[in-house]
Amino acid sequence: MPARTDIHSILIIGSGPIIIGQACEFDYSGNQAVKALKEEGYRVILVNPNPATVMTTPGIADRIYMEPLEVPYLEEIIKEEKPDAILPTMGGQTALNLAMELHAAGVLDRYGVELIGAKIDAIRKAEDRGEFKKVVASIGLESPISILTKSTAEAREFANQIGLPVIIRPSYTLGGRGGSIAYVWDEFDNLLDRAFSESPVHETLIEESIIGWKEFELEVMRDQADNAVIICSIENIDPMGVHTGDSITVAPIQTLSDREYQTMRTAAIGILRAVGVDCGGSNVQFAVNPETGRMLVIEMNPRVSRSSALASKATGFPIARCAARLAVGFSLDEVINDITGKTVSCFEPSLDYVAVKVPRFEIEKFPKGYRELGTQMKSVGESLAIGRTFLEALNKAIRACEFGYAGLEDLPNADDDEIEKIITTLHPRRIFGIYTKLKRRGASVLPEIEKRTGYNRWFLSYMLDQLDLESRVARGPIDLDLLLEAKRMGLSDGRIARLSGREETELHEMRDQFDLHAVYHFVDTCSGEFEAQTPYFYSTYGETDEGGAVAGPAVVILASGPNRIGQGLEFDTCCTLSSLAYRRLGVKSIIINSNPETVSTDFNVSDRLYLEPLTVEDVKEVLRKEHIRDVVVQLGGQTPLNMAEDLEAWGARIVGTSVRSITDAEDRKLFSALMERIGVKQPANRSAGSAHEVEELAAGIGFPILLRPSFVLGGRSMMIAFNMEELRDFLGRGIEVSPRKPVLVDKFLEDAFEYDVDALCDGENVYIAGIMQHIEAAGVHSGDSACVFPSYKAEPSLLAQMTEATARIARSIGVNGFLNIQFASIQHDLYILEVNPRASRTVPFISKASGLNLVDAAVRIWQGEDLRSQGLINESKTGLPGVGIGGCIVGWAVKEAMFSFDRFREVDPLLGPEMRSTGEVIGIGDSFGEAY
Numbered sequence: 001m002p003a004r005t006d007i008h009s010i011l012i013i014g015s016g017p018i019i020i021g022q023a024c025e026f027d028y029s030g031n032q033a034v035k036a037l038k039e040e041g042y043r044v045i046l047v048n049p050n051p052a053t054v055m056t057t058p059g060i061a062d063r064i065y066m067e068p069l070e071v072p073y074l075e076e077i078i079k080e081e082k083p084d085a086i087l088p089t090m091g092g093q094t095a096l097n098l099a100m101e102l103h104a105a106g107v108l109d110r111y112g113v114e115l116i117g118a119k120i121d122a123i124r125k126a127e128d129r130g131e132f133k134k135v136v137a138s139i140g141l142e143s144p145i146s147i148l149t150k151s152t153a154e155a156r157e158f159a160n161q162i163g164l165p166v167i168i169r170p171s172y173t174l175g176g177r178g179g180s181i182a183y184v185w186d187e188f189d190n191l192l193d194r195a196f197s198e199s200p201v202h203e204t205l206i207e208e209s210i211i212g213w214k215e216f217e218l219e220v221m222r223d224q225a226d227n228a229v230i231i232c233s234i235e236n237i238d239p240m241g242v243h244t245g246d247s248i249t250v251a252p253i254q255t256l257s258d259r260e261y262q263t264m265r266t267a268a269i270g271i272l273r274a275v276g277v278d279c280g281g282s283n284v285q286f287a288v289n290p291e292t293g294r295m296l297v298i299e300m301n302p303r304v305s306r307s308s309a310l311a312s313k314a315t316g317f318p319i320a321r322c323a324a325r326l327a328v329g330f331s332l333d334e335v336i337n338d339i340t341g342k343t344v345s346c347f348e349p350s351l352d353y354v355a356v357k358v359p360r361f362e363i364e365k366f367p368k369g370y371r372e373l374g375t376q377m378k379s380v381g382e383s384l385a386i387g388r389t390f391l392e393a394l395n396k397a398i399r400a401c402e403f404g405y406a407g408l409e410d411l412p413n414a415d416d417d418e419i420e421k422i423i424t425t426l427h428p429r430r431i432f433g434i435y436t437k438l439k440r441r442g443a444s445v446l447p448e449i450e451k452r453t454g455y456n457r458w459f460l461s462y463m464l465d466q467l468d469l470e471s472r473v474a475r476g477p478i479d480l481d482l483l484l485e486a487k488r489m490g491l492s493d494g495r496i497a498r499l500s501g502r503e504e505t506e507l508h509e510m511r512d513q514f515d516l517h518a519v520y521h522f523v524d525t526c527s528g529e530f531e532a533q534t535p536y537f538y539s540t541y542g543e544t545d546e547g548g549a550v551a552g553p554a555v556v557i558l559a560s561g562p563n564r565i566g567q568g569l570e571f572d573t574c575c576t577l578s579s580l581a582y583r584r585l586g587v588k589s590i591i592i593n594s595n596p597e598t599v600s601t602d603f604n605v606s607d608r609l610y611l612e613p614l615t616v617e618d619v620k621e622v623l624r625k626e627h628i629r630d631v632v633v634q635l636g637g638q639t640p641l642n643m644a645e646d647l648e649a650w651g652a653r654i655v656g657t658s659v660r661s662i663t664d665a666e667d668r669k670l671f672s673a674l675m676e677r678i679g680v681k682q683p684a685n686r687s688a689g690s691a692h693e694v695e696e697l698a699a700g701i702g703f704p705i706l707l708r709p710s711f712v713l714g715g716r717s718m719m720i721a722f723n724m725e726e727l728r729d730f731l732g733r734g735i736e737v738s739p740r741k742p743v744l745v746d747k748f749l750e751d752a753f754e755y756d757v758d759a760l761c762d763g764e765n766v767y768i769a770g771i772m773q774h775i776e777a778a779g780v781h782s783g784d785s786a787c788v789f790p791s792y793k794a795e796p797s798l799l800a801q802m803t804e805a806t807a808r809i810a811r812s813i814g815v816n817g818f819l820n821i822q823f824a825s826i827q828h829d830l831y832i833l834e835v836n837p838r839a840s841r842t843v844p845f846i847s848k849a850s851g852l853n854l855v856d857a858a859v860r861i862w863q864g865e866d867l868r869s870q871g872l873i874n875e876s877k878t879g880l881p882g883v884g885i886g887g888c889i890v891g892w893a894v895k896e897a898m899f900s901f902d903r904f905r906e907v908d909p910l911l912g913p914e915m916r917s918t919g920e921v922i923g924i925g926d927s928f929g930e931a932y
Contacts, residue, residue: 002330007116009044012047014055017918020900023381025055036324037324037328046061054599057853058853069102088123089303090304093173126300129205132494145208152192165207168204168375169202170196170199172200173198211240211241216287218284220269233252237453238426243377243378248397263295272300279321349525350525354389356384357596360402362380362565373427376903378428381594383398383401383561385613392540395408400561400599405488409435473499483514518624522535522547535547535607536608538610558619559572559601561639565734575591576599576605587863590628592614609623640658645659645663657813661837671835672744682746684701694731704750705721707730707743717914752821753776753824755794756821757770757823760854763866768886771790783917786896788932789845790888803880850887895920899916900918
C-alpha cells in the first residue's frame with residue numbers, strides 16, 4: 001500500500017532527558033523517523049525538552065516544541081498544531097506512557113488525533129504484564145510462572161508457594177526500573193514496595209526465578225499486510241538475572257541450533273500478531289533452560305528500543321526509519337533498503353560477521369552502586385564492535401568501551417579470593433574474573449565455571465583459545481603468522497607488546513615491516529550478495545580491503561565513543577552537526593565512532609562511517625586507508641583530545657586549535673602560568689607533581705581547597721577537601737600525581753557565583769555565544785548545576801570583565817574554534833577557574849537558546865571563513881575591537897540537570913565538583929521564574 005494521504009501532519013513525542021535505561025538511542029530513532037516522514041511529504045511536529053539532542057536542532061522537524069513531556073503541555077501543542085496523527089513509538093517508555101495518558105484523558109478523541117505505529121490496545125497488551133501473559137498463553141507459548149498483583153499480601157502468598165528467589169517486575173517501566181531479585185524474606189517487602197511505587201499503575205509481576213538461563217532477543221518487524229521479518233537475533237553472554245542492557249551481547253545468536261532458532265523465530269512473529277503490532281518494529285525477549293531446552297517468553301516492547309538501535313547498527317538495517325514508513329501505510333515490500341539500494345525491506349539480514357556490544361558502567365563514580373548487577377539496568381552507555389569472529393569483535397568492543405582494558409584481559413592484581421567473589425556475584429567485571437581463573441587454573445575448571453556463572457561453554461572455549469594464543473605470543477618468537485593470528489583475534493598492539501615484553505613502538509615497526517595493516521569491509525546486511533551503497537565499514541586483518549579511499553577534500557571527525565557521565569549525547573550532537581556542516585560546504589566527512597546508540601553512527605550522516613574503537617592505533621589505521629591527515633578533535637569531548645598529541649606526532653593535522661595550545665590549557669600547571677602572564681586573576685593555586693607536594697601546598701594555601709587532576713572530563717576525580725584527612729582520602733584513591741600529570745591545588749571560593757562562557761575564536765576575532773550563570777552553589781560541577789541564560793544577577797560591569805577576559809584568553813592560547821571558560825565572582829572580584837579549548841556540553845543548549853548553530857560557525861572558521869565575514873562581530877555591543885557577543889532569543893532559558901540516583905539506592909546523592917548527572921532538560925519562559 002502507498003503512503004496514506006488522509007493524514008498530513010504528524011506529532012512525534014521524544015523521550016526527554018537522558019537517564020539510565022532511556023538514553024540517546026531515542027534521539028537516533030526520533031531523528032530517523034523525522035527524516036523519513038519529511039521525505040514522504042508529511043509535516044512533522046516534534047516535542048522534546050532535551051536541548052542536547054540532534055532532533056531538537058532547528059530545521060530537523062517543521063516545528064519543534066521544547067516543552068515538558070506532560071499531558072497539559074501536549075494538549076496545548078495538539079490544540080495549536082492540530083496534528084492528524086501521533087507517532088509514540090520513537091520516544092521510549094516515556095512516549096508510550098504519554099500516549100496512554102492522552103488516551104485516558106480523552107485528548108485524542110477530543111481533537112480527533114489518531115495513534116499510528118502502535119494502537120492503544122497493542123500497547124496495553126504488551127506493556128501490561130498480566131495482559132501479555134494471557135497473549136503468550138493464547139498462542140500456546142510459555143511464560144514464567146507468575147502473578148500480577150497490586151497487593152503485598154497476594155505477592156507474599158505467591159512467593160511462599162514457589163519459594164525464593166523470585167523476580168519482581170513493575171508494569172510500565174523502562175530499563176528494568178524498580179525491578180529486583182528477592183533472595184531472602186528480609187528484603188522482600190522493601191523490594192516489593194519499591195516496585196509498586198515505580199509502576200505508574202501501582203502494579204507488579206512476581207515471577208519464578210530463571211536466573212542462570214540463557215537469554216535471547218529478536219528484533220522483529222511486521223506490516224499491515226502481515227509480512228514479518230526478523231531483523232536481528234541477539235544473544236546475551238551473561239545469563240538471566242542481569243538486565244540485557246548490562247549484559248555483553250552478541251549478534252547473531254551463537255549457541256542455538258537452527259531448529260531452536262526457527263522455533264524462537266516463529267514464536268516472536270506469532271507474539272507480534274497476537275499483540276496486534278502491525279506497523280513497526282518490536283523486540284521480544286526469551287529465556288532458554290540450558291539443560292532441558294525449555295523456552296519461555298519474558299517480555300516484548302511494541303516500539304523501537306535500545307536494542308533496535310544496536311540491531312540497526314549491527315546489521316545495517318535502519319529499523320526506526322523503516323518503522324516510520326510502515327506507520328504511514330507502506331508495507332515492507334514497498335520500502336527500499338537504504339544500505340543496498342536494490343533490496344526491499346521485506347527480507348531478513350544475513351551477516352557474515354559477528355557484532356558484540358559491551359556495556360559501560362560508572363564504577364568509579366558509584367562504587368557502592370555496582371556491588372552487584374540485577375534486573376534493573378545500571379549501565380550508562382555501550383560500545384559496539386564488528387569482527388569476523390566472536391573474539392575479534394569482543395576484544396575490539398572492550399577496547400572501545402574506554403574503561404581501562406585493551407580487550408579481554410586477566411586481573412593480575414586481584415587475589416584468588418577476590419576473583420571468586422567476582423565470579424560468584426553478578427559483578428560488572430565478571431568476564432574478566434572468569435578469564436583470570438581460566439588463566440590461573442586452566443581448562444580443567446571450565447565445567448565448574450560454566451555451572452557457577454551460567455556462561456555458555458561455547459564462549460568459555462573461545463576464552464581458552466585466546467589464552468593459548470597469548471601464551472604463544474609470550475613465548476615467542478613472533479613471526480608474521482603469529483602476529484596476523486593475534487590481530488585477527490582483535491588484540492591491540494599494546495596488548496601484544498605487553499605479552500611479549502616489547503615496547504608498543506616495536507610492534508608498530510614490526511607491522512610496518514610485514515605490511516600488516518587493517519583492511520575494511522562493508523556492513524551490507526546481506527553477506528556481500530549485493531554491493532553496499534553506503535560506505536559503512538568495520539575492520540579486520542588478512543583479507544581483501546573493500547571500498548578504496550574517498551575522493552576529493554575530506555576530513556576525519558573523531559566522535560566521543562560510549563556514553564558516560566561527563567561525556568554524553570551533547571558531544572555526539574556536535575560531531576553530527578559538524579559532519580552535516582562539512583558536507584554542505586562540499587567537504588566529505590568521515591566519522592569514527594563505536595557508540596551504536598547515536599545519530600553520528602547513522603549510515604546517512606557522514607560520507608563514510610567507521611564503526612571502530614577510538615584509540616590511537618585504530619584511528620591511525622583509518623587515516624592510513626583513507627590517505628587523509630585532517631582530523632577534528634574539538635567536538636567529541638576528552639576522548640579525541642587525549643589522542644591529539646600522538647596523532648600529530650604520527651603525521652595527522654589537527655584541525656583548529658593546535659595541539660600545543662590544547663596541552664597548555666589542559667595541563668593545570670601550564671594553564672596557571674599562562675593566566676599569570678596575561679594578568680587574569682585566579683584563586684590562589686599551585687601545581688603539585690607528587691602526593692607529598694600536594695599536602696605541602698594545601699597546608700600553605702589553607703583549607704578548603706579544590707583538587708583538580710589534569711586531562712579529565714566531567715570533573716573526574718575532582719574533590720573539595722576541608723581538612724588534611726579528606727585530602728589524604730583523595731590521595732588514597734590511586735589517582736596519578738606526577739610531573740607528567742600534575743594536580744592543581746586551588747583555594748576553594750566559598751559562596752561564589754559561577755559562570756560558564758561558550759565562545760568561538762578564529763585566531764583573531766572572538767564571538768561570545770553566551771554567558772550562563774549557575775544556580776547551584778559554588779563547588780557543584782557545572783554539568784550538575786542548573787544554569788540560566790542570559791545571566792540573571794550578573795552586573796553589567798562583571799559581564800564586561802568576562803567578555804574582555806575571554807577575548808584575551810582566546811587570543812593568548814591561539815584558539816581556532818571552540819572555547820569554554822568557567823568564571824567565579826565574589827562580590828565584585830572575578831576569578832577564572834578553568835579553560836577548555838573545545839566544544840563544551842553546553843554548546844547545543846546555547847545554540848538553541850541563542851538561535852545560532854555554533855558548530856556550523858566553527859566549521860566555517862576551519863574552512864577559512866572568519867567570524868567577521870560570518871557577521872558575528874558586533875563591536876558596538878562589546879566596545880572591544882574584534883569581539884562580538886550573542887544573546888538569548890527565547891526570553892529566558894534554564895538548563896536543569898537530570899540524575900539517575902534511583903538506580904543506586906546505596907549512593908549518597910550529594911553533589912560536588914565531580915559530575916554525576918546523566919542528562920539535562922531545557923525550560924523556556926518569558927521570565928526567569930517561568931523558565932526555571
